[in-house]
Amino acid sequence: MGVINETARDNQAPVARGAAIRRTDMRARGEPALWVLGGALALGIAMIAGFLALVAWNGVMTFIPKPIDVVTEIDGTVTAGEPFREELFRPTAEALAALTPDWQQRIAAADGYASRTLYRTGNFDIYGEDFRWIPDFNVTKRERPANFLFVERLEWGPFVGSIKSVTIDGMERPINSLDDPGFVAAHRASRERWKQANAIEKDDIGAINHQLEAARLELRGVQLNSGRDSAEYRQAQERLEAAAAVQRANYDKLAAQVEELRRLNDGNTVTFVAVGGEEKTEEMAHLVRFYPANALSLGGKLSVYFSRWGEFLGDEPREANTEGGVLPAIFGTAAMTLLMVIAVAPFGVITALYLREYAKQGRLVSIVRISVNNLAGVPSIVYGVFGLGFFAYALGGSIDALFYPERLPNPTFGTGGLLWSALTLALLTVPVVIVATEEALAAVPRSMREGSIACGASKWQTIRSIVLPRAMPGIMTGIILAMARGAGEVAPLMLVGVVKLAPELPVDGLFPFVHLERSFMHLGFHIYDVGFQSRNAEAGKPMVFVTTMLLISLIFVMNVVAIVIRNRLRRKFVGSQF
Amino acid sequence: MFKKFGAVCVLAGSFTATTVCAVEVDASLKDYKKAAGVEGSLKSIGSDTLNNVMTLWAEGFAKEYPNVKVEIEGKGSGTAPPALIAGTAQFGPMSRPMKGVEMDDFEKKYGYKPTGMRVAVDALAVFVHKDNPIKCLSLAQVDAIFSKSRKHGGKQDLKTWGQLGMTGEWAARPISMYGRNSASGTYGYFKEVVLAEGDYKDSVKEQPGSSAVVQAIASDKYAIGYSGVGYKTADVRSVPISANDGGTCFDSTAENAYAGEYPITRFLYVYLNKKPGAKLEPLRAEFAKFVLSKQGQTGVVKDGYFPIPSAVVSEDLKALELSY
Numbered sequence: 001m002g003v004i005n006e007t008a009r010d011n012q013a014p015v016a017r018g019a020a021i022r023r024t025d026m027r028a029r030g031e032p033a034l035w036v037l038g039g040a041l042a043l044g045i046a047m048i049a050g051f052l053a054l055v056a057w058n059g060v061m062t063f064i065p066k067p068i069d070v071v072t073e074i075d076g077t078v079t080a081g082e083p084f085r086e087e088l089f090r091p092t093a094e095a096l097a098a099l100t101p102d103w104q105q106r107i108a109a110a111d112g113y114a115s116r117t118l119y120r121t122g123n124f125d126i127y128g129e130d131f132r133w134i135p136d137f138n139v140t141k142r143e144r145p146a147n148f149l150f151v152e153r154l155e156w157g158p159f160v161g162s163i164k165s166v167t168i169d170g171m172e173r174p175i176n177s178l179d180d181p182g183f184v185a186a187h188r189a190s191r192e193r194w195k196q197a198n199a200i201e202k203d204d205i206g207a208i209n210h211q212l213e214a215a216r217l218e219l220r221g222v223q224l225n226s227g228r229d230s231a232e233y234r235q236a237q238e239r240l241e242a243a244a245a246v247q248r249a250n251y252d253k254l255a256a257q258v259e260e261l262r263r264l265n266d267g268n269t270v271t272f273v274a275v276g277g278e279e280k281t282e283e284m285a286h287l288v289r290f291y292p293a294n295a296l297s298l299g300g301k302l303s304v305y306f307s308r309w310g311e312f313l314g315d316e317p318r319e320a321n322t323e324g325g326v327l328p329a330i331f332g333t334a335a336m337t338l339l340m341v342i343a344v345a346p347f348g349v350i351t352a353l354y355l356r357e358y359a360k361q362g363r364l365v366s367i368v369r370i371s372v373n374n375l376a377g378v379p380s381i382v383y384g385v386f387g388l389g390f391f392a393y394a395l396g397g398s399i400d401a402l403f404y405p406e407r408l409p410n411p412t413f414g415t416g417g418l419l420w421s422a423l424t425l426a427l428l429t430v431p432v433v434i435v436a437t438e439e440a441l442a443a444v445p446r447s448m449r450e451g452s453i454a455c456g457a458s459k460w461q462t463i464r465s466i467v468l469p470r471a472m473p474g475i476m477t478g479i480i481l482a483m484a485r486g487a488g489e490v491a492p493l494m495l496v497g498v499v500k501l502a503p504e505l506p507v508d509g510l511f512p513f514v515h516l517e518r519s520f521m522h523l524g525f526h527i528y529d530v531g532f533q534s535r536n537a538e539a540g541k542p543m544v545f546v547t548t549m550l551l552i553s554l555i556f557v558m559n560v561v562a563i564v565i566r567n568r569l570r571r572k573f574v575g576s577q578f
Numbered sequence: 579m580f581k582k583f584g585a586v587c588v589l590a591g592s593f594t595a596t597t598v599c600a601v602e603v604d605a606s607l608k609d610y611k612k613a614a615g616v617e618g619s620l621k622s623i624g625s626d627t628l629n630n631v632m633t634l635w636a637e638g639f640a641k642e643y644p645n646v647k648v649e650i651e652g653k654g655s656g657t658a659p660p661a662l663i664a665g666t667a668q669f670g671p672m673s674r675p676m677k678g679v680e681m682d683d684f685e686k687k688y689g690y691k692p693t694g695m696r697v698a699v700d701a702l703a704v705f706v707h708k709d710n711p712i713k714c715l716s717l718a719q720v721d722a723i724f725s726k727s728r729k730h731g732g733k734q735d736l737k738t739w740g741q742l743g744m745t746g747e748w749a750a751r752p753i754s755m756y757g758r759n760s761a762s763g764t765y766g767y768f769k770e771v772v773l774a775e776g777d778y779k780d781s782v783k784e785q786p787g788s789s790a791v792v793q794a795i796a797s798d799k800y801a802i803g804y805s806g807v808g809y810k811t812a813d814v815r816s817v818p819i820s821a822n823d824g825g826t827c828f829d830s831t832a833e834n835a836y837a838g839e840y841p842i843t844r845f846l847y848v849y850l851n852k853k854p855g856a857k858l859e860p861l862r863a864e865f866a867k868f869v870l871s872k873q874g875q876t877g878v879v880k881d882g883y884f885p886i887p888s889a890v891v892s893e894d895l896k897a898l899e900l901s902y
Contacts, residue, residue: 093746131812213618251645499651534630535630535808535809537792
């Protein structure tokens with residue numbers, strides 16, 4: 001009995017001990033926590049990847065040319081348009097009753113659901129709408145004729161239809177194909193002339209305006225300084241009037257040039273005919289591009305696709321931002337972010353240096369630290385209000401009163417602009433830089449500072465040549481984070497300088513070349529504007545995705561550049577580690 | 579408010595079955611003619627409803643005068659009067675007439691009232707999802723849907739589509755309401771005309787833009803909301819509205835708006851600072867003329883609003899002491 005007991009205990013003991021060990025092992029290794037953490041990470045990554053994939057997919061697909069369907073309905077209505085999207089819906093009882101038994105059966109078999117397609121019909125100037133839903137059960141015929149063109153115009157959005165006749169230099173010409181060399185050359189020449197006219201207007205006439213405005217302001221300045229009846233004023237007036245007269249003569253010359261280019265373009269027109277027989281004559285210069293949507297080869301598709309991207313990235317917006325490109329917005333976003341970094345980096349680093357290296361650690365410093373951390377949690381719109389009130393109105397208003405009295409009541413710095421936006425965002429992101437820099441400074445080994453001081457270096461010399469270079473990678477991390485946060489921010493910018501349409505870029509060829517007071521366009525605001533403010537929400541949606549993709553890529557590129565710089569710095573110090 | 583005015587509606591050949599037609603600009607409006615000696619820069623601050631049209635006008639005006647620079651800011655009608663008073667903007671687009679207080683503030687500084695010109699006609703449409711079969715709503719019903727005060731005398735609070743006489747799957751469904759945020763002139767105008775200055779229900783979901791309202795309705799089958807008729811997409815339907823219970827319902831078309839039959843119709847305005855008796859300087863005068871010309875009104879059509887009839891134009895031109 002005793003023996004048996006012994007054996008039993010011997011047999012049991014290891015099992016029991018093993019189980020106990022395994023249990024402690026699990027806890028010791030933290031496996032449940034591991035699963036939770038790993039799961040959370042996987043979920044987070046899946047969400048980010050899903051979001052990026054959604055944006056990228058929609059962004060990439062937007063510019064692919066789609067075919068044109070010509071759809072005939074039961075009641076004889078004919079619609080031509082790009083199939084935009086499809087969905088299932090439940091037709092009403094009345095609609096069902098009017099259908100053929102065949103369709104009724106099919107819909108009943110599908111649980112009462114039928115499908116319908118949204119067509120982008122274009123031709124807003126003729127129809128007063130650009131999209132139409134057509135239920136499948138109404139369709140009697142669906143064709144894809146090869147002669148139907150998708151025409152992108154400067155005004156009124158796209159046109160869907162075919163060419164009726166072509167007029168070149170005022171003479172109607174028979175056109176056999178779109179590749180007709182005379183037609184292609186005429187279209188190209190018209191577009192060239194249009195671009196040339198635009199360039200004259202923008203650059204040459206822009207420069208004249210700038211000088212005229214400068215002359216007007218100078219005169220106003222003299223008037224403010226010495227009064228309207230003074231001799232100085234009369235002198236200045238005479239001198240400036242003479243200069244202005246020269247400028248105006250130049251303007252007239254340029255305007256005549258533009259007029260001539262426009263007149264030449266008047267003779268080149270294309271008459272299109274829509275599916276219902278309505279005709280529309282357009283100047284060739286106003287046709288951005290047109291293609292036979294149903295007869296496009298792969299090469300043709302690619303060329304349309306990339307030419308659309310080229311327009312989007314390199315052109316200015318048209319038609320209240322719903323068409324054309326986003327170049328000014330790309331430029332504005334990049335300029336504002338860089339300016340913000342220039343403002344935030346020294347400011348944040350100096351603050352952190354003082355807090356960590358010089359300030360006596362005590363209650364006051366702790367309070368300052370807590371305040372800085374709390375700043376990071378203030379809603380961004382509050383920064384916007386602060387920026388508007390303090391920077392634009394108080395600071396900018398005083399600058400205007402002191403330095404630009406001749407421009408009043410038109411504000412120069414006394415309203416939102418590039419500089420105030422950058423400073424507002426710098427305030428918004430400065431806590432990030434301070435915290436990151438402090439951490440980086442704390443991570444520099446004490447032995448290195450002591451070594452440096454033991455060699456006879458002063459405190460500032462130590463900081464400059466030992467501490468700061470070592471902390472640089474950490475500081476760069478903070479700046480990268482600040483940049484990413486700042487570039488994606490929109491709400492405060494709407495108050496301090498971002499506008500829907502800025503007529504000029506903040507950097508141009510006119511003295512003083514960088515115009516920090518100018519309002520600017522921003523990709524984030526562009527997304528908001530196109531998504532929520534434009535007339536045609538349906539047509540705006542794809543543009544929202546494209547612009548979002550662009551904004552994300554822009555931030556990505558800026559981050560990559562910063563990371564590359566940081567890695568260079570790291571490598572520089574890796575060899576000199578103690 | 580509106581004189582009878584025959585809108586031209588071209589029914590396209592094969593589109594006879596549908597009511598599809600493009601609104602056309604009053605043919606008796608004058609073509610814009612370029613004037614000499616116009617230069618400088620303009621700034622407009624005001625309504626976001628008019629933001630797109632202002633941008634289209636700016637683009638068109640810059641085409642005529644490449645030496646003029648126009649800058650546009652649209653944060654809401656309420657921002658126009660302060661900008662005009664401070665002189666930071668030359669034009670103040672507003673989606674409602676200026677209030678007495680705003681007029682007084684302006685007068686306090688300049689000694690005269692600002693001058694407004696009517697630049698477009700906007701029918702405020704009541705939108706529902708495209709699958710919503712509702713035929714007609716009276717103003718009192720719309721009031722009872724959106725308002726807790728029911729100043730139009732609706733007897734009961736309307737909460738479900740069933741209360742509006744709809745059957746089947748709709749009967750038990752609650753009405754989901756969308757509207758604009760309170761800074762918007764559209765919010766104010768709807769409150770004034772439809773709610774008779776009553777209060778909105780707290781359950782009205784406020785959206786940041788007119789187009790946002792339409793998009794919200796497009797994705798919510800049981801939704802109702804109001805927005806400018808120009809923002810209509812294929813995903814929503816505008817409900818015909820009658821002024822009185824049991825009266826004839828009118829859809830938000832140009833003809834009904836001009837005839838004054840559609841009850842929620844308003845003018846959109848652009849205000850400017852004009853001293854009575856003094857002529858406007860060429861820059862502002864030409865912009866005002868451009869807006870009221872055939873070209874300017876084509877921009878209005880492009881953005882989905884209705885152009886103003888020439889009778890109104892000549893009235894406003896007289897008020898501005900301008901002539902073609």
